Amino acid sequence: MESITMIVALLVPNFLMGIGITAAVIMLLTIAAGLYRQLAYLPKFFWQYPMSYISFTAWAVQGQYKNDVIGLEFEPWVPGQPKLRGERILETDLGVNSNHSKWWDLTALFFIFSCHRVVFFMVLKYKDRAVLLLHRLFSKQSFEPLRKTPSDSFRREKYTSSKRHQPLHPLSSQEGLASPLP
Template sequence: MIGLEFDPLVVGDPKLKGEDVLLHLYGINPEVSKWWDLAALACLLLCVKVIFYLLLKYKERASLSIHKLFAKATFQHHPKRGSLKKEQFVSYSKRHTTLNPLSSQEGLGSPLP
């Protein structure tokens, strides 16, 4: 828009210069180089990528700390009830059971002579 002239909104007024339109209508200073703006944008993008990388890298550690903090706060705010007493954990999952050899499960001795 630098170097252009536009017809005025009211007939008889002077023509509008492109520099004036940029400066007053859009708030863009034509004296500032676009390369500084592009460099600032690149720096912002780089900073955001580094921040997201660090967040993903330390997500597990941070989420564990946050869960501990919320659990501690929850137990401090609630009065002690019978349902919150420590009970022995019973797992019905096959994933957490101890593996035994088949011979001991069937009550047989070792298959080797």
Template sequence: MQQELSATDGLVNLTTAEIRATLVAKYKASIFPEIARKKIQELARQEKHDYDDDDGQRQCWWKQFCTLTHRSILNMSRDLGYYWLRIVFYSLVALSTGSLEFDIGTSSDSVIARGKVVAFIYGIMIFLSVSGLPFFLDEIKVFKGETLAGYYGEPAYVLSNFLSSLPFTIVISLSSGSIIYSLVKFHPGFSHLLYFCINLFFCISVSEASVFVTASLVSNPLPSMGAAIGVTMLNLMPSNVFRPLPELPKIFWRYPLSYISFAAWGTQGNLKNDMIGLEFDAVVPGEAKIKGEAILQDTYGIDLQYSKWWDVVALFCLLLCYRLLLVIALRCKQRISSPFRRIYPTSGR
């Protein structure tokens, strides 16, 4: 006790600098500097590990995307009903259309007939996209289980689905488009044929994307089929398929529906591709031939201020919008369903 009091009295008599030096010397002589050093090294390693994890996350996303794409291509190629039967159906429709309107010519009667052919092509071709709905609904079931488990996210799935379907959609567009164009004998020239196939490709892709958005929101097969057909009909109605655009009622049908209708942009582009540069016989024999540009403006009410390629650009933008809507719809559906799954877990484990 006496020794402790003397040590305390000794410290009291020291200056602040001397006390600080004494404490530093005792700290360096203890085990605490080594503990602090190890802790700092551990924190530095953890920070580097977090940085490496961020890079690993990017690599992991790419691996998820590649795996999903590979699996989706295998499923689509192995399942006859997913795309192979649709390719056959599209080809049969193309043969039927081509034989029905074989060598349409440039007579006065062919002016209306060409519009009917384009309407028939887009009416049937777009509706055939609904046939892929049951297969997508099956994919949605797998998607929900795997995303809830955290295997991948919505963007990777939507992008892989689109890239997987791309070869099949291109085959459909080139095969059916070439059959129709060669039999009906639209505007001659390879560039016109190529435009026809490109336009058809985007219309089928956008129509398919709109069907998928509907399926992601309505998971029951029968209501989903009805909703998909309804959305497709809404896209077909404000176009030259049923009535010229200038004659549409301004409210709802003309503004805004005709501007977001892929059928409207598709039919406009194809009518321009077919008629611009052609001349048609007059109704009264002996009169001067009628230019295709005049027919487009007077009969179909199509504005010729912008090129036919702007119609393709509009279809491309609609395709991006629908794919983005699909990501949003899947994400919202998952966010809404997740709390209910936690509250009401499935039985039968």
């Protein structure tokens, strides 16, 4: 979460916008974790495939579930039935795939953390260059129509001099000073 917060803080202009965008990004990543609804019940196109793999919360929750439940036996819901194994509870009740171990989940978390840090470094290093490039691009696009059809303010004669840079006249030719000095 810290890495995501730092990336968003670099990209947004003020504090309040940063809080809102960070909360939204972290909530999107938390939805795919299987805390609120099992991953099998979420739409496959967006939530199951890309979001569940890039969500650090999904990998952390799956690793925690595996750490807490694998190897344990639980009392059945109905007395007299056989005890429930932790692996079965993971797959049926929690919707967690137990094909890989908790160490794989921890490795995925470390990889996601490293990727977030690399993205943070890239944003930190190239943000100013990208902003300058975008300003240059947008200024070219906004002045292009003006160059094609000049407005009245741009229709000046090419060789007229401004009033500020007129040749100097002697004091006697200026208004109010035409009379000789006493």
